[in-house]
Structure formats: C-alpha cells, structure tokens
Amino acid sequence: MADPWLEAYNFAIEIAKKAGAEIRRASESEIRICTKSSTVDLVTATDVRVEKIIIGALKEKFGDDVHCFIGEESASKKGACILTDEPTWIIDPVDGTTNFVHGFPFVAVSIAFAVNKELEFGVVYSCFEDKLYKGRKGQGAYCDEESIQVSDNKEITKSVIISEFGTDRTPSKVQKICNTMKRIIEIPVHGIRGTGTAATNMCMVARGAVEAFFEIGIHCWDVAAGAVIVQEAGGIVCDVDGGPFDLMSRRMMCANHPDIANRVIKEIEIFPSDRDDAE
Ligand code: IPD
Numbered sequence: 362m363a364d365p366w367l368e369a370y371n372f373a374i375e376i377a378k379k380a381g382a383e384i385r386r387a388s389e390s391e392i393r394i395c396t397k398s399s400t401v402d403l404v405t406a407t408d409v410r411v412e413k414i415i416i417g418a419l420k421e422k423f424g425d426d427v428h429c430f431i432g433e434e435s436a437s438k439k440g441a442c443i444l445t446d447e448p449t450w451i452i453d454p455v456d457g458t459t460n461f462v463h464g465f466p467f468v469a470v471s472i473a474f475a476v477n478k479e480l481e482f483g484v485v486y487s488c489f490e491d492k493l494y495k496g497r498k499g500q501g502a503y504c505d506e507e508s509i510q511v512s513d514n515k516e517i518t519k520s521v522i523i524s525e526f527g528t529d530r531t532p533s534k535v536q537k538i539c540n541t542m543k544r545i546i547e548i549p550v551h552g553i554r555g556t557g558t559a560a561t562n563m564c565m566v567a568r569g570a571v572e573a574f575f576e577i578g579i580h581c582w583d584v585a586a587g588a589v590i591v592q593e594a595g596g597i598v599c600d601v602d603g604g605p606f607d608l609m610s611r612r613m614m615c616a617n618h619p620d621i622a623n624r625v626i627k628e629i630e631i632f633p634s635d636r637d638d639a640e
Contacts, residue, residue, distance in 0.1 A: 366474065366481050369423065369448075370497055373472045373484045376418050380411045380470040381488030384455060387411075388489075392462055397437055402528035403458045409434050411454035415472065419450055433582045442581060442637045444609060446477045451608075453582035456485075457558030466490070471560035473585030480608075483586030485560045494564040496586075496593035502567050511596040511617035512569035517548055517624040520572035523562045525555045527578040529634075534578075537630040544628035559613075563587025566615050567594035573616035573625050575601050581637045584613045591615045597622060601629050609638040 387407040395404050412434045419428065429449040431442045444451075453471040455461055461468045466489040473483040482497040494509070496502035502509050514520060522545055526538055546553055554571060556562055560583060562574040567590045585608060588598045598606045598615045603626050606613065611634040616622035 369474055370482045372422055376415055377470045377472050377484045377486040380415050381486045383411055384488050394462055399528055403462055408455045408458055415452055415454055441640050444478055449475045451582050451585040456560040456583055460557040467556040467558050467561050469558045469560040471586040480589045483589035485564050485586050487561050494590050496590035502590045502593035504568055509568040509594050511594050512572050515618050515620045520550045521552045521554055522550050523554050523571050523574035525576050529578050534632045537632045541628055541630050559583035560587045563591050563615055566596055567591045572621045575614035577612050578634050579613055581608045601631055609636050
C-alpha cells in the first residue's frame with residue numbers, strides 16, 4: 362500500500378527548516394515581548410508570524426477541510442484544544458521563546474502529526490544549532506540523516522536528568538518543583554540539566570545525551586513531536602505517575618528505560634495542572 366503520510370512528513374521537514382530560518386533572521390532585529398498566562402510566559406511577534414507561516418503553508422498544501430490544526434499561538438486565543446480522529450497538525454512555532462528573547466541559543470520549531478489521535482510523526486528543528494530531529498512511527502528516529510538511539514545506561518546514579526521550572530510561578534508549585542529537583546540531585550544523579558525547550562529536551566533523551574526528561578505544565582505542542590522521536594529512538598514516554606502518556610494532560614515523562622523512569626518518578630512531587638482540552 363502506498364505510504365499515506367510520506368508527503369506530509371517530507372513537507373513538515375521542509376517547512377520546519379523554513380520556519381527556523383525565519384526565527385534566525387528575526388533574532389537579529391529588535392524583539393518585542395508580550396506576556397500570556399503569566400509575566401514569565403512570553404510571546405513575541407515572531408511566534409505569531411512563524412505559526413502563521415507554518416499553518417498557512419500546510420493549509421495551502423493539504424487544505425483545511427480535511428486537516429486540523431492545533432498551534433500554540435492560535436490555541437492561546439481559542440481556549441480548549443480538542444484532538445479528534447481527523448489528521449491533525451500540532452505545532453509549536455518557537456519552542457523556547459524565553460531563550461529566543463534572551464539570545465540563549467536553544468530554540469526549536471516543533472511539528473507533529475496525529476491521525477485517529479495517534480502520533481504518526483514528529484519533526485523538531487533546533488534552529489540555532491541547525492540540527493533537524495525527526496521520527497516516524499515504526500521507522501526510527503534521526504538527527505539530520507544519522508539514526509539516533511537512547512542511552513543504554515540503566516543506573517540512575519550514572520544518569521543525567523532534565524527538568525524545567527516552566528512558566529507557572531504559583532509558590533506551592535514552585536516549592537514542589539524545588540523539592541523534586543532536590544530529591545533527584547540527592548539520589549545522587551550525575552546532574553540535572555535543562556535547555557529551556559521541551560522539544561529539544563526530548564531530543565536530548567532520544568539521542569542518548571541524558572537519560573530522562575519530565576515536566577508538569579507543558580502543553581501538547583511542546584511534547585507531541587518529541588514523543589514520537591523518543592519512542593522511535595527506543596525510549597519510553599509516560600505520565601509523571603508512571604501511567605500511560607496522555608498528550609492533553611500537560612504532564613510528561615520520557616526516558617531511555619522504564620527502570621530510570623520509575624526511579625525518577627519515585628521522587629516527583631506531582632501538582633495539579635489544567636488539561637489542554639479542558640473547556
Ligand atoms: C516552553 C518550553 C520550556 C518549558 C515550558 C514551555 P514555549 O515552551 O518548552 O522548556 O519549560 O513549560 O512552555 O512557551 O517556549 O513554547
């Protein structure tokens with residue numbers, strides 16, 4: 362049978378690179394900042410423009426009568442994100458907006474594609490590093506043209522773990538994140554890191570640079586593409602309590618191996634987070 366989504370996959374790669382070039386260009390001029398859910402949840406004209414470029418190109422190529430779109434910037438105006446069985450693009454035009462604003466060179470374009478609520482492929486373009494990560498269900502994960510695999514280390518005390526503080530500064534939540542970080546560093550692990558972009562963090566798991574990444578409060582567009590890439594690189598993606606991964610839950614743990622995930626999960630102090638699909 363002909364490959365039904367090959368054209369979409371190849372187009373996602375092409376458009377992610379174009380969007381990344383636009384982000385690099387925009388980083389050279391003045392960056393004007395606005396805020397969204399909190400004073401530290403930033404958005405720039407580039408986020409909005411790049412999302413329009415990506416969705417515009419996808420609509421022109423595939424039409425919007427069949428394909429659906431969940432984009433970070435359009436979603437923040439619309440409210441709930443409902444994932445249906447229709448072919449759906451899930452897009453973060455600038456993952457790492459704070460990095461973009463501050464010139465910290467980890468910023469990614471994240472594009473995922475789901476059909477029947479299942480992720481078919483994910484593309485993450487780390488545009489300042491000029492590295493393109495991609496994964497397709499059943500077909501492996503790659504950084505540019507090189508196949509990538511998760512780390513084979515199963516010893517937590519020889520691991521590096523990524524987590525992030527996110528954009529919610531409610532004192533009780535910040536306290537729980539700090540407690541969790543303290544508990545993990547005291548296991549002890551080799552280190553805790555964070556690139557400031559969830560999509561890139563997931564690619565770090567996929568390429569074996571770290572053993573695990575988890576965060577509560579991320580959105581579906583931050584993790585959809587990375588989830589396919591990690592799984593195709595041989596890793597696992599699950600909930601922060603060890604249950605099945607739920608794209609709309611705003612909670613995500615990914616790791617090279619269940620032993621590492623379960624050991625980290627023991628230390629996570631979970632806090633509530635509204636779902637992306639909450640009305
Ligand atoms: C953010 C990044 C960051 C994560 C935040 C996200 P954005 O995405 O992925 O690493 O900690 O939770 O909101 O806002 O830069 O697209």
